[in-house]
Amino acid sequence: MKDLTVEEVAAIKERYDNILRQDYDHVQAAVENDFQAYRKGKGKKHIRFVIQRDGIKSLDSVLKKIRRKREQGNPSYGFDEIEDLIGVKVICPYPSDIAEVTRWMKQNPSFRVAPHIVFNCADLLPHCSYVKRGQVFEEVIRDAIQHVQDAHSDHSIPKEKIGEAVKDEARVEHSRGYKGYHYSITLGGDYMAKFPSWEDKRCEVQIKSILEEAWDAKTHEVSYKREETIKKELVDHVALLSDSLRVVDQESEVLKVQIEEEAERDEIRRRAAAIVYLKRRAVLKLAEELGYGGADLERKEKLVEVATKMDQHAREKGVSLELCKLAGLLAVMHGDEGMEVRALSYTRKIIGQEAGSPRNHNVGGTIYWALGRSREALNCTETALKLAEESNALGPLRGAKSNLAYYIAYMSWVDEEFKKNARESGYLQKALQYMNEISKEAPNEDTEGFLKIVFGESFDEVEEGRILIKGARDKAGWVLMCRDLETGCNHIMRGQTSDEVMEKAREHAKEVHSTKEFSDDELKRMIQNEKDVAETFYFLHENVALKKLLAILNKQKP
Secondary structure (H helix, E strand, C coil), X not given: CCCCCHHHHHXXXXXXXXXXXXCHHHHHHHHHXXXXXXXXXXXXXXXXXXXXXXXXXXXXXXXXXXXXXXHCCCCCCCHHHCCCCCEEEEEECCHHHHHHHHHHXXXXXXXXXXXXXXXXXXXXXXXXXXXXXXXXXXXXXXHHHXXXXXXXXXXXXXXXXXXXXXXXXXXXXCCCCCEEEEEEEEEXXXXXXXXXXXXXXXXXXXXXXXXXXXXXXXXXXXXXXXXXXXXXXXXXXXXXXXXXXXXXXXXXXXXXXXHHHHHHXXXXXXXXXXXXXXXXXXXXXXXXXXXXXXXXXXXXXHHHHHHHHHHHHHHHHCCCHHHHHHHHHHHHHHCCHHHHHHHHHHHHHHHHHCCCCHHHHHHHHHHHHHCCCHHHHHHHHXXXXXXXXXXXCHHHHHHHHHHHHHHHHHHHHHCHHHHHHHHHHCHHHHHHHHHHHHHCCCCXXXXXXHHHXXXXXXXXXXXXXXXXXXXXXXXXXXXXXHHHCCCCCCCEEEEXXXXXXXXXXXXXXXXXXXXCCCCHHHHHHHCEECHHHHHHHHHHHHXXXXXXXXXXXXXXXX
């Protein structure tokens, strides 16, 4: 082992004093700023903390590191090999987040990440000096296999063994438990155009999970003591504890994936419900008028074209409720942010144009809910309810009460804090009161059942809700809203067959709209089969019920 000579120490000190007068602190701050910007944007769920080192690595730490590396079998290790004079630590919630952050870091044009995936052929064949470095495992493995086949065809080495020889030098694992990924990066891109003197300043980026960082913080002093000063059994015990922590990290990753998958399934169900709810005949008719009907609704590549036509329609004929619903439908179907912005803009415009219209606020609430903006849906529908009460508009009043009760139930399902406040603030009592008032005219078993499921505390209460939502599904049939034929009329005709509903429509037209006759073609265009809507909402609510029942049964276990 070659220790540092007096001359080497003096030379290192001179070089160290020189770097203190350079831009290392600015480089470190730039690296941290890029990671912080990612954390606050797209990476907010992948990064919990970004921490830069408190100043440049001390001279004492530099000398200790050089001595330690030489003790570990690298006698030529010197000042030029040190890559962590400055550093940034990135802490991720889960191991999978480390992979996401690393992928972003490598794709960031402002960073140049030193190749860390390495194949050293000498690990397989000691006489070979071939070394391959890269950023991607698959590429290095492919080149390694090709090299062995071309240069060592006389050796029969399985591909699996060649792959095992490829190592990730960024992965650091100490025998005493420390684990993490250490990358060496320099700045590139716009930084070089502005600050060319920063080009060769290396910064170490450590990326690890919260548990790995916790272990490092807990055992830092122990880990950096000399090996011979610690009993072997204590070193082994520390390593065992570290391995146990790794198991916890892995198990938490499994739980995270399961929770995210379940949340994704719930969101898919909600979006499906929103689609069938917005896909009304009047909306589809407008889509056809704009040249986007039928199968074209499923074609995302036509969104730009139809968006132009929608904006033109809004300028020439004004924003209608159907136009708002069509924009909302397309935004939900295709997950398109531009169409979502358009749907919100149309909705706010039509509400602003007729600020006293309870129906406009009601429809606005449904569009907000369809777009996943439950709080805005709730606020908009509360305004609709107030306006309907003031104007004694019975149709919009019933719709607002029903929708408000549903949003209270839905938000209580997805947000436990809202559910708690709903009980304390009187929201729940309001919802139950509205359901009771509605049931005197025409029961809304679906929403009433969903309320019982979400707020039910016992097995029987949740089961009662399940019976109601099943009844709503089974009773669903055909429906025709007179307002789709005669503006201003909120009468709704329902029946189990389309013929039954059309006959009711003719009778209603004679009694209420004596000067108006609806043709069969008009009625057929506007009549709606509610079974699809009922079926989709049933599966959404049944899923919640089964989760509640499982949770109740688990609580009852001795």
